[in-house]
Structure formats: C-alpha cells, structure tokens
Amino acid sequence: MSYGVALLVLLSMLMAATASFAKSTPESFAPLVKRLKPAVVNIQVTQQAGKAGPHEGFEMPQVPEGSPFEEFFKDFFDRRQEQGPNRRPLTSVGSGFVIDKEGLIVTNNHVIDGADEIRVFFHDGESLDAELVGTDPKTDVALLRVQPPEGMSLTVAGWGDSDTAEEGDWVVAIGNPLGLGGTVTAGIVSARGRDIRSGPYDDFIQTDASINKGNSGGPLFDTDGKVIGINTAIFSQTGGSIGIGFAVPANLAKPVVEQLLKFGRTKRGWLGVRIQTVTEELAEGLGMKQPRGALVAGVTDDSPAGAAGIKSGDVIVQFNGQEIDEMRALPRIVAETAVGKTVPVEVWRKGELQTFQVELGELEQAEKQLSMTEPSEPREDTSxxxxxxxxxxxxxxxxxxxxxxxxxxxxxxxxxxxxxxxxxxxxxxxxxxxxxxxxxxxxxxxxxxxxxxxxxxxxxxxxxxxxxxxxxxxxxxxxxxxx
Structure with a gap:
C-alpha cells in the first residue's frame, strides 16, 4: 500500500513538472498571435522633398563597424543625400502598438523623427493619419495619437513587468520588417541590462527573436501576451537579423509614455552630479572594501546635490532606498524619481557612510539653463x-x-x-x-x-x-x- 501511495505521489510530481514545462514552452504561439496581432500597427512616415530637416548638411557619424546603429545611420543618410527639391518625398516604415482604445500608439523616436506626415496601418487594412503627442530621444520612445472613426474598435496591447523577464524566457516579436506587413517571430530573452551606448539610460533586453528593419517600434511580448519591450535595434554586419536584437524594457518605457501623454515631454528627476565608475584601484584609494556605487566627479553649481551637501569625491552607494551596485544604474534611478521629491542619498565619504536629504530638480530645465551658461574668462599663473x-x-x-x-x-x-x-x-x-x-x-x-x-x-x-x-x-x- 505504501508503495502504491509513493508511486502516486511520484506520478503527481512528474505531471506537475510536465505541466510547468508545457506552460513555459507552448506547443504553438498561434492562439497568442491571433489575439495580439490586431494590436500591432505598421507606421509609414513621409518627409516632404526639399525640406531642410534637422540633419540637413550633416555628415554620417563614424560608428564602429557592426555596431547596432551602423546600418540605420547609413540608410538614413543615404536617403537624405538622394533627397532634393525636385525629388519624391522621403518615405520610411516602422512598427508600433496600440496602448489605449482612444487611439494612443507607442513606437520608436527614430521611426518618426523629422516626419511631416505619419500614417498608421492596422491589421484589418484600415489606415489613419496620426499626430505626434510627444517624443523622448534619450530612450528612443515616441507616442502617437489617431482618431478612430465611429464603429472602429481598437485592440490594445497591455504593458507587462519587464523586471520579471529572465534569460531563457520565451518571447514573441510582431512587426513590419522590410515593409512586408504583420510578421511574427519567436525566440528567447538572451540577456538583460545590455548597454549598447545609444543613450544615457541603456538597459536593453537582448533577444534572438528575428528583428529586421521595419520592426523598430514594435512590441516584444511575453507568453502571457504582455508587452515587456519595444524592439529598437539590431546588431548586424549585413543589415539583416543574425539573432541579436535589442528592446527597450517596458518598465523603462512606460513612465516615459505616461509623461509624454501628460506633459507632451519628459520631466525627469535631476540630482546634479557628474559620476564615474568605482574601479578596484579607486575603491582602495577611497578606503572601500570593494568597488560599488557611483563616484561623484563633480557637482553642478546650484544643483540639488550641492544644496544638500554632496561633494566631489563622495561615492553614492544608495539612492532613495535602492542600492547602487554599479555607476550606470544611478542616472536611470534618478531620472525615474519624481521631480520635487525629497529622497535620502547615502554616500561614502572619507571612510564613513553619511546620508543626505535631497530635493530633486527637473533634468530638462537644468539642461536648458546649462546650455545658456557662458564660459568665464581664464586667468594666468606660473608653470x-x-x-x-x-x-x-x-x-x-x-x-x-x-x-x-x-x-x-x-x-x-x-x-x-x-x-x-x-x-x-x-x-x-x-x-x-x-x-x-x-x-x-x-x-x-x-x-x-x-x-x-x-x-x-x-x-x-x-x-x-x-x-x-x-x-x-x-x-x-x-x-x-x-x-
């Protein structure tokens, strides 16, 4: 009898394990795709010929061969050079996804940058003109709005929690690669927290789901059908997918979208420090047992950090209760904190920990003021x-x-x-x-x-x-x- 009970227990465990495995590795993505595909849109952008855009007269920037943006910049500047006063309008395509039944659509900033006209094409063949609500180049996120006519019901893609995505999890990308229309690819999360040097808040999800030109701005779904990322860039030496794609995490994009909707622009928290990585050698010189935190290399005049008493040489090890394990985490955490909020900042200073209360300013306002500051006259001394x-x-x-x-x-x-x-x-x-x-x-x-x-x-x-x-x-x- 005990043998039979043990056998039943073992069979139950095996069935549970099998069910769990089946959940993480679906037999087919078809039901998921059928439900989600109507929420994904194709975006066509037109810029009038002969218009002097923001990049007129610029040369193509020098980027490392094979870098994620090499092909993007090459394609962009080639098309700019072909443009002239008597030439056809410049047209490009990308992807996006609906986040609200009233007509809000998320895409990449680089998809719509410099556009005179934006038109959104839906899964059922319907197309609508879109207006630009707001854009954020630092995270490469843009928000559009369309006005659906009476009787048109939009399918919404809901945000997921990108922090819970783990390496090895299944993901699905839907978009408009190479202008072919709605295309589905699947893969796994290959890595988290990738920094591809495209902006100050890089924290990309890397995936091997095939992503090509035209996929930009489209959603990366988890197996629950939630958006955990916005497909943004690829690493390729040929321009085609080689299984290394990058998506902006949903948890980074969502608050940006909310600010664009509310203010038409971003309002990020501002601390007012210039920082650098704490190396092992620097940690030893600063009396720290191990490298961690963000070393304050300078404090901006009249900044929140300066007003609170933070100085050059301090190492910020904790911000608003969050540990700063590495330098590049601090700008992202500060930016996501509400303007005007007073937060505790813990620093390592001359062998001991100290905590300062800092009331955050607004990054965008600070950048505007700093850009208007004129350099002072230098003075001489002895060599x-x-x-x-x-x-x-x-x-x-x-x-x-x-x-x-x-x-x-x-x-x-x-x-x-x-x-x-x-x-x-x-x-x-x-x-x-x-x-x-x-x-x-x-x-x-x-x-x-x-x-x-x-x-x-x-x-x-x-x-x-x-x-x-x-x-x-x-x-x-x-x-x-x-x-």
Missing part, C-alpha cells in the same frame, strides 16, 4: 613640472583655453605627459585639467606640486587626481614615481 607624476603642468591661459576648449578659470592644465609614467598608463593627456589632488582643491600647478609633495612625505604610493576633460570629470589614481 610647474611635477616629476613624480610624470606631468608638465601649466596654468589656464587664454591660448590653452582656446586650444583645448577649456571653460573654467582655475586648475592645472596638462601640457606634456612622460610616456614612461603611471600618468601615461592611466590615460592622462594634454588638455586635461587637474582640479583636485587627494580630494583637496587645487587652482594652479604650484598647488598640485605641493599636494603631491605632501603625499610623498606621507609615504603614499599614489595620489587621487580629479581631472576635468571636456565636459567630463574623472577620478584617476596615479602611482608616484619613486626617486
């Missing part, structure tokens, strides 16, 4: 050579400021780098401006030399430099040359 660093330094003169595009008054400009020095190994180069040594501000070469001498007398093996390079600020740990 100096710091042999222990392998650097020749100069004050900021008018000539150097013009040569290297320096837009600050104080600091020490690197004019020469000893090729055998640690500074050369770490990538310091002429035009870099040293503005801190071991987290102490320096305004000229003499002060740099004094701080380095003090470090040498304390038998420090290296110094931590804060370097201004163009618009970026970088912390660089440089080993002292032993005399």
């Amino acid at each position: 100096s050579t710091v042999g222990s660093l392998g650097l020749t330094l100069s004050p900021i003169t008018e000539a150097l400021a013009q040569e290297f595009g320096i837009e600050r008054e104080t600091g020490a400009v690197v004019t020469e780098v000893n090729p055998d020095s640690s500074a050369a190994e770490k990538g310091l180069r002429p035009g870099d401006v040293i503005i801190e040594v071991n987290q102490e501000e320096v305004t000229n070469p003499k002060e740099v030399a004094a701080e380095v001498d003090a470090a040498a007398k304390n038998e420090n093996r290296s110094v931590l430099l804060l370097v201004q390079r163009g618009e970026d600020r970088l912390f660089i740990a440089v080993r002292l040359n032993q005399s």
